[in-house]
Amino acid sequence: MEIKKKDIRALTKEQLRDFFVKEGDKAFRGNQVYEWLWSKGAHTFEDMTNVSKETRQMLQDNFVINHIKVDQMQRSSDGTIKNAVRLHDGLIVESVLIPVKNRTTACVSSQVGCSLDCRFCATSRLKRMRNLNPDEIYDQVVAIDKESKLYHNRPLSNIVFMGMGEPLMNYNNVLKAIDKITSPEGLGMSPKRIVVSTSGVPKMIKKMADDEVKFKLAVSLHSAIDEIRTSIMPFNATFPLEDLREALEYWYEKTKNRITYEYVVWEGINDTKKDVEALIAFCKFAPSKVNLIEYNPIDDGEFQQASSKAIDMYVNMLETNHITVTVRRSRGKDIDAACGQLANKS
Numbered sequence: 550m551e552i553k554k555k556d557i558r559a560l561t562k563e564q565l566r567d568f569f570v571k572e573g574d575k576a577f578r579g580n581q582v583y584e585w586l587w588s589k590g591a592h593t594f595e596d597m598t599n600v601s602k603e604t605r606q607m608l609q610d611n612f613v614i615n616h617i618k619v620d621q622m623q624r625s626s627d628g629t630i631k632n633a634v635r636l637h638d639g640l641i642v643e644s645v646l647i648p649v650k651n652r653t654t655a656c657v658s659s660q661v662g663c664s665l666d667c668r669f670c671a672t673s674r675l676k677r678m679r680n681l682n683p684d685e686i687y688d689q690v691v692a693i694d695k696e697s698k699l700y701h702n703r704p705l706s707n708i709v710f711m712g713m714g715e716p717l718m719n720y721n722n723v724l725k726a727i728d729k730i731t732s733p734e735g736l737g738m739s740p741k742r743i744v745v746s747t748s749g750v751p752k753m754i755k756k757m758a759d760d761e762v763k764f765k766l767a768v769s770l771h772s773a774i775d776e777i778r779t780s781i782m783p784f785n786a787t788f789p790l791e792d793l794r795e796a797l798e799y800w801y802e803k804t805k806n807r808i809t810y811e812y813v814v815w816e817g818i819n820d821t822k823k824d825v826e827a828l829i830a831f832c833k834f835a836p837s838k839v840n841l842i843e844y845n846p847i848d849d850g851e852f853q854q855a856s857s858k859a860i861d862m863y864v865n866m867l868e869t870n871h872i873t874v875t876v877r878r879s880r881g882k883d884i885d886a887a888c889g890q891l892a893n894k895s
């Protein structure tokens with residue numbers, strides 16, 4: 550019977566050092582191999598040229614190096630790039646490079662499919678198959694960093710966990726991936742340039758606060774009225790707004806970090822004065838920023854972008870109440886790479 554080899558990148562540096570000691574080698578060998586795996590991005594054991602041939606063979610006998618493969622890359626007329634990424638077991642996720650002025654943002658996936666059921670989101674139609682491993686999240690970022698250098702002549706500057714999946718439903722692996730992304734042995738990026746965007750899982754928001762994470766938090770809110778939010782994000786029935794707000798208050802108490810709300814205004818759903826008043830009442834407890842995101846229809850039109858008059862009303866009322874607001878145009882619409890459109894269609 551063939552023994553299934555373990556992915557070597559699932560080991561921490563300590564575990565790798567211990568492995569070499571057990572094999573009668575020096576712990577230092579673990580550091581060398583770890584550097585090849587993460588800083589130097591080795592795809593094969595053969596690449597590890599300062600490691601002896603025997604050691605490379607021994608690694609080959611015991612482990613595999615699982616790397617993602619960009620199966621298909623699509624480029625939008627606005628410079629946005631969408632990658633269809635094949636995982637070692639053949640499953641596919643998508644990640645997106647979004648270039649704006651002098652920064653490039655990677656929007657990465659955290660699950661294959663999604664555990665949640667937001668009705669306006671194409672990903673919700675894909676059953677959650679599994680969580681991504683830390684290295685699979687990390688590799689998406691590395692691939693986009695390379696594309697950013699190649700097509701936009703600059704390295705990646707920001708990361709948002711806003712692709713496929715709910716990152717807080719794969720919390721441990723997302724945290725491990727961020728550790729690698731921010732570590733000098735990985736990409737050495739500042740955690741302040743990373744945003745984890747959640748649909749609002751109260752227990753996990755509190756856990757993030759307790760863990761004193763250094764990255765930023767964004768919440769996809771879309772309505773501050775329970776009845777409406779439940780109708781568009783059914784899991785709100787399990788995690789109602791009161792629980793979400795309590796968790797966010799806890800987060801703010803502990804971190805003193807401003808909270809960003811992602812918010813789409815849809816015609817006939819959340820485009821009245823009452824909706825804006827509810828939003829203002831919801832987010833006033835802490836310094837907040839509201840990103841009003843342009844909607845990208847995913848099918849026959851149950852959800853339609855609200856009129857510019859409704860958007861102006863949101864902007865005016867939020868500003869009057871000293872809440873920072875930005876209106877975000879979507880990017881990459883022509884390649885189905887815009888917010889809410891990721892559904893492995895390519």
Ligand code: SF4
Nearest residue numbers: 663667670672673714
């Ligand atoms: S919006 Fe995010 S959390 Fe909601 S179904 Fe889509 S991917 Fe999942």
